[in-house]
Amino acid sequence: MRVIVDFCIIPLGTGDGLSLSPYIAECQRILEASKLDHTLHAYGTNIEGEWEAVMAAVKRCHMRVHEMGAQRISSTLKVGTRIDRVQTMQDKISSVEKLLSE
Amino acid sequence: MRVIVDFCIIPLGTGDGLSLSPYIAECQRILEASKLDHTLHAYGTNIEGEWEAVMAAVKRCHMRVHEMGAQRISSTLKVGTRIDRVQTMQDKISSVEKLLSE
């Protein structure tokens, strides 16, 4: 089952607790290594692929951010699946942009 | 790795699209069969257990809701993990209620 996920990870208990970018960057490296399509935005990362592979990558991010020192993590995921047709992340954006350009 | 999840599933493309309770009820049955601790609230279900078991139950919900006729699903998950101490769903509520009663 294909899935498009929006993933936002928030580490807690990390020194000042304010600079999250080292943790986000490490998750980007994990996603890069996973070979899954992914796009960083200002409040999370979109990830596309097979359910098991995407969720395994999300788990690796949690485990790695804990290893980096975060005692606690709260993340938010939006999880989209559909069986009527195949739709990529780019398809979703393009269909909106097409309507806006008309 | 223990996890506390808040899971809210929204089926799309289901007849009138308005009555979601049959789909939510079916997910409750899946969670019941999974033996995971879970509590329904007005905008989702809290689930507690081992990461793999919880995520497997979430996937079963997506697959079952598709089987029931939903062509498309968008769900939202909040995913909490911590390595400093064990904390149950009830612990979280109790620690707030204790402060409120003081």
Next chain:
Amino acid sequence: MRVIVDFCIIPLGTGDGLSLSPYIAECQRILEASKLDHTLHAYGTNIEGEWEAVMAAVKRCHMRVHEMGAQRISSTLKVGTRIDRVQTMQDKISSVEKLLSE
């Protein structure tokens, strides 16, 4: 416009960053003072009322948690509105429980 909201506030940059219950408890006091129907669960609080009143209460929570010392906040909201019929938080739960008891 009536709304049912699920609200989860995560303060960052708060000492150890791990004990969130004092902030959650303070938000419960704000919601109590707001006279809005609200129910705490293990991963957030459900709030019901008119859009403006609910969003004003959410903003007060952000402002108060900043005053308490959190330098940064990330919260998650699910926001439900419907125009086909009136539905309370309790209605949502009851309609699922009714199906489960059949």
Next chain:
Amino acid sequence: MRVIVDFCIIPLGTGDGLSLSPYIAECQRILEASKLDHTLHAYGTNIEGEWEAVMAAVKRCHMRVHEMGAQRISSTLKVGTRIDRVQTMQDKISSVEKLLSE
């Protein structure tokens, strides 16, 4: 109070319920008219501005999507505020990309 929001709106009860792009496109037009900085991604839209202005735009999106025929809406918002420093959506992305390029 400045806020960065991630906003994802899901209309329910809209004919086939599957093609959401006309509703998303209409919300993009509302955000465009609002003069708020905003960026569409594959699972929502990031919006930046003053709390009141951003939340007013979100409410206009709900009202307009109901006018377009959606009987029910469930949207998800991530809401970030901080008082330690000013940070734009682009700052958030740049700080991660800087770490990745090192």
